[in-house]
Amino acid sequence: MMLAITPFNSNRPASRDLGRYEYGCDWSIAKYIEAVETEDEGERKSLMDEILKYNEEDLKATWAVFGWLKKVILNEKVITGY
Numbered sequence: 145m146m147l148a149i150t151p152f153n154s155n156r157p158a159s160r161d162l163g164r165y166e167y168g169c170d171w172s173i174a175k176y177i178e179a180v181e182t183e184d185e186g187e188r189k190s191l192m193d194e195i196l197k198y199n200e201e202d203l204k205a206t207w208a209v210f211g212w213l214k215k216v217i218l219n220e221k222v223i224t225g226y
Contacts, residue, residue: 178191
């Protein structure tokens with residue numbers, strides 16, 4: 145089965161320059177470490193809120209890709225019988 149991959153349209157840019165890291169696994173780990181190491185409660189909450197927002201966006205995007213892939217696979221089964 146051959147799948148055509150099309151770009152996923154998200155409100156979030158493909159990458160955001162946040163200094164050393166872009167959004168992604170490295171970014172969220174770095175932000176988490178920063179959050180647990182800071183003694184400033186306000187800064188900690190702000191960092192954790194950023195991580196939460198990123199994770200929510202990431203889950204929504206992953207769910208959309210899953211739904212799209214599921215439709216493609218089901219459509220392929222209907223067309224080819226496999």
